[in-house]
Amino acid sequence: MTERASRGRPRSVGDHECSRCHHMVPRIRVNWPEGQICGPCFTTAARTYGQCAFCGAERLLPGRSSTEQDICRDCAGITTNLECDKCGREGERLRGGQCARCVVTGDLERILAPHTPPDMRIKRLVTELAAVPRPESIITWMRHPITKELLNRIGARELDLTHEAFDALPPSRSLEHLREMLVHHRMMPGRGDPRLARFETWVDQRLATLQSIPTIHTPIEQFARWHHLRRLRESTDPTRNMDNATRCAKQEITEAGKFLRWLRDGHATTITKLRQAHLDAYLSEGTTTRSAIRNFIRWRARAGIGHPFTIAHRTARTTPIASSRQRLELIKTVVEAQHTHLSTRIAALILLLYGIPVRRISELAVGDVDATPEQTTIRIGPLPAPIPEPLLPLFHQHLAARGNHHTMNHRTPWLFPGTRAGHHVTEQALMQRIRGLGIDIQAVRNAALHDLAKEIDPASLADLLGYSTQIMNLHAARAAVPMATYPAINRPQLH
Template structure:
């Protein structure tokens, strides 16, 4: 197979990236890695270095002990609702009394059945002590709300681990010592860090800090101020400031009005790319030719494109903005719109293997597997998947539906129970992100999962987002007419007609849809 000079072989799949499934290995079991040893756990049947406890049903390793002491429900023997760490001969979960477990699993302070975390206290009581010592809330309303937000996490062990982190501990200590005020201005003045943004999100989500519009937009404004300060004051800074204000900030403000329906992380990320690349272009232009924005010639643009990375294509909208008011034919300077020369995709057999991974690999967190199924079955872009809310999951008499476009689409009967169980209790709500309507909550309180994070997680299941999405869309266009797909999936007519044409699908309404897509 021949390739362009300097380009790696695509191996016939339309992309130089190696297919994810080719190097896919089954992910490890969740949780901390188990140390191997000569002792055998009677619960997980792994060889371990240390046995944590011996109960009537056998020797129990540390990981199984923790799992057992975090299991609550109705005892299979006495039907009492309590901790059920024991196992009957049939493998059913049973309470301490029915299992004849004598290990002390009661907190000395609150009396709750739980694993004793420290000095006879359960993890929640130990966390209360840690937060009071670190934050010293007293009667301060904001600090008390912050303490309550952290202390009320479903899994207090996770917050205890979070407090051990150096940055988080230092930040909370400064708050507790009253060296750092709990205001947006004080947090903005800090170096950008995950710890600071996590605290800000908790404070906002639990009412201790006022909302200031959308956080992605607020972060974009701060970024823009810093970016403009880095540009030379030779006409470059003023031109980029005007471009950012009139092209991007106005558009972002309009989209902010629909923040629950628009992924503002995606919008602001695209704006940052265009602003950054436009600034780089003007700096290059001034250095190479001592020319400012008013003196840009097509030859400059062609040379700039010929010798740099493909990210330089993002100056296209800046060039159009400079010539605002002019039609395509009137423009004297333009940048070519990059068109993919190939369509990377997986085979349908590989796609089915990915679906199988999502269903069978239970060691992968439920949110990743459910998002993977939505992606593989309905080709939803990742930035739309992370924006799905509880209102998009429609529970009807005839089954579970997802509202992805104008027309709800039914979840296959074989997967309805799996989807329904997850939607009833989404991931990431155990460490502060409680009370959220997002179907895929992020670790930050009140926020949804980031699309880049989801993309990385899908690779654990062997999913290459670009190839899999193309394969799914082509398969769907062969099975469903284009007009119905547009209503079901929420795609534009242009996207559907493109994939339908490549799939060779018959389209009686192709001309109408194409005219709508192009405005003809």
Template sequence: MRWPDGNICGICFTEATHAYGTCPACDDEGRMLPGRDEDGGAICRTCSGITTNLECGTCDREAERFRSGSCARCVVHADLTNLLRPGMDLRLRRLVDTLANVDRPESIYTYMRGKRAHELLAAIGSRELALTQEAFDILKPSPAVEHLRALLVHHRMLPERHTDERVHRFEQWIATRLDELPADGIRDRIERFATWYHLKRVRSRALESGVNIETVTHAAKQEITEAGRFLLWLRAEHGVGPAELRQVHVDDYLSSGTSTRKHIRNFLRWFNRDDNRRTNAERVDAPFREAHSEPLLKQSERIALVRNCLEWEQVKLSTRIAGLILLLWAQPLNKIVMLRHEHATFDVAGMTLKLGERPTAVPEAVADLFWRHLEAPGNPRTVNTGTPWLFPGGHAGRHLHPGTLSERLKVLGIDAQRARNATLRDLAHEVDARTLMDLLGYSKPVIARYAARAGAPMSDYVDFKTPKRP
């Protein structure tokens, strides 16, 4: 392909044809700006002399011709209409318009071509799949099903559940996990542990504001899984069931396997209460093992990572902002992903970020990056629009998953645990305890622990570590 200024590759062509605005040469508004003037500024086709046909044959809008002379938006609209057959169904007509009118309709086109997504949309179009939560519950769980469900709920085409969707998914997970266990006493014991202990707690935590329920359910799943593995091991290695469990079995299990086996601790404590006929001598426990050391960064390494977040323009802006929040204020990933627009404010004094009881000032050196991110958080150019989250996830209406953020930060060279430990250590050495608690939202024991390790010469840390008397 050749334009007046020479050959142009496919990638540059696509980038050029997706730039719109006011042409600085002729002041024409709302134009595609694929050309360049002598100073490298973006200008319209007319002023740059580009003769390539860049008008959609369907809607006459200036756009890259995606298929058969039509732009991607018109192609997606036509394909969705054929699939969904909305007729007079207002919800399906809104679904067609919502998906076709995203900033990057090419992404929707790719999504529709996926086998499972195509099957689901076709089932809706044939009216085999009703737009109800019950109809989606019958389907085999898959990422495609949850993605479409979240999209429909977020855009109010599918009613929300009376209970939290994440709690419902946890209930489904429990049912699937129990089906994998034998009915020889193991399944019954794990079912009681999963429902009476964990599900009750998950439901309660889901009602609390500021709680990342994804983190809560992840920990619960790990403990339920490890408890099941332990009882299966007990049957296979010692030929006994839960009723015959003794401390010697626990000690054998913990000493002969991987470190993940330590996650049976809460199960054993619940087990003692569940089997209340046990004597004190028969009670079992997995001792808590506190780490002898914590992974840390050197101060020079932390500063270098901050510089990466500021300067690495090739990395997604949302990832760099999350890295700065971690490196400057030691926020855990599960709290970072739950930050909302309302937590960041601008006024005449500058920008502030509310992480604890009191807002903390954002340094001027990074405030511009934060402002750019606030204008387009996570670049949600497909279905996750209108979201309150500063770090939107891949599913409509949901925030980014902490695990996903952890993987993205590795591109910047950031190990989340080491970075958080180092930042907390440095902050505890430089800032008084009460201020840290108010600004960062950490508890007294956490701040006291890091202050002690940092050797902070602050007398009030002693007060924090000393329990109050009634």
């Protein structure tokens, strides 16, 4: 199978036509036997490896036959020098006639100085970074100002490879990315769930900003440490979605802080003098996120440091659901969306086909997909679910070239790798990408379960999708009701 490097760089318009992509471009990079080749097409060609369609050799395949097949330099008659001056590997020559891997190795050895004095962990860091399938991504990563500073400090031996040293630095995505990388490759010890660790750091930083306001700092510290941190630390459920749990905790803490400021600035009072009228006024105006203070108020009452108050629950008036026709049209749209990243399309198809939560989609592993000569299945419940035959080429293409697996996450077992080493894509990131396809996630989930409940009995469907039989019975009951009356059914809301 040919391994092709995808390019997402926007193209500029010019006066020259590329013979390969036929775009009008400002400049031509090289002239090959097939014609003029633009820069992006040259880069893609110089990173395409596989079996030559003419001679069968496994090597770089920059050429293109008259029938659009990838062929090697010799068969294409290409005389451009595409060999690294240092290691001799075929590929795009970057700085000093060297390939990306040699450039990365040289830059890292110069910056990190693994031999002066010798440090085995730093030597491993150089080796791991240079070994990624797409070393060009490491070159881009190293150009980031914060990344550059971190690597320079490690090389100068000013930054120890410890969590304490990293925690003392200003928080940033680059810092956490490097930390996860070092933990994943065992250059730094693990310290439990990284999301919990990040939440602990976030709590410390949030409380530091409130230090000068004791009437707000004290109740927020109690809520954050006594309730949320203790609850998260004591959780032993391996299936718990820690990403969602910490996000919800952050929102509740943030909204509680806003409420306390509202009491102080607008009513010259504090939480210890709270009255029901204050709550009613606060919740009746502003955004719906204000309802997130409910847990804060009720926890204070349970802990014996506040009075019980009445806070009504917000309930949805209807349960959103797409029609069967809309669902099928979305499947067709996703299949044909060739300009959308393939991993996003596969995740959207799993949602549209099986109606499982996006969290469970993000947590799927490569081993959950089983390809046999008879059929290809995906295990999302106790029983494997068949993948429709027309969609198999897309699934197999994704398995062969998963996103984010060309970087430091290249040995990941996840079906949808994340940007951080060792982690799958987060639920929130995947939800955002799926919504970018025009998909109402809850509506299509309910539509998929509604349609499946018409064809499969609830017990079998529960085993197939990993839901409880009670939930499947609920969908089966709703599937038997005319669509016009669906929102009015007096049953619990689906989540």
